[in-house]
Amino acid sequence: KGTEFATQLAQFNSVEQLIDVNSGLGKLQESQDMMSASLSNSMAASLTGKNIRAITDKVQLNAEGNTDINFKLNNSADEAEIIIRDASGTEVRRESFNGMASGDNTWTWDGMNNSGERLGSGEYQVEVVAKNEDEPVNSLVYIQGTASKVRFTGEGVFLTVDGVQVPIGDVEEVGTNSE
Secondary structure (H helix, E strand, O other): OHHHHHHHHHHHHHHHHHHHHHHHHHHHHHHHHHHHHHHHHHHHHOOOOOEEEEEOOEEEEOOOOOEEEEEEEOOOEEEEEEEEEOOOOOEEEEEEEEEEOOEEEEEEEOOEOOOOOEOOOEEEEEEEEEEEOOEEEOEEEEEEEEEEEEEEEOOEEEEEEOOEEEEHHHEEEEEOOOO
8 A cells, every 4th residue: 555655665764764773873983992092192291201100919029129008098997917929829928917997008118028028020919918806907909100111901090100001091090290
């Protein structure tokens, strides 16, 4: 029938227009993603030489010297432990503390293991376990230092901060070196 045929043609025309709109939206999204990546890359490149604070459980130990372990506690803690592991995940150092304040805390690791032997240079993993009586206290380990390099990979953009690579999305704070 003529009216059904006209209705079907109108419906096909509407579907075709919706497909075209959907395709256009997809191209617009691709364009916005490219602009966003370009902006992110430009911003990342400007971070070299800046003081960066980024969330990471990694620290870089030099062959001679100490390294700061930075962490934040959401409440004060009666007891806290800093556990350091090597690249294979083996515990190399455990340090216990009593009465830690809430907020930012720093402990300087002398690079020694539990037996008092000097460990080699490299990247180490840090874990902070804190509690108040029997209740756990949330902690967050971070690194603070100068960004020396920006690396662009298929997995994203990474900053090198004091020898540790951190994803740009984990950067929490940026300042000048005088801060």
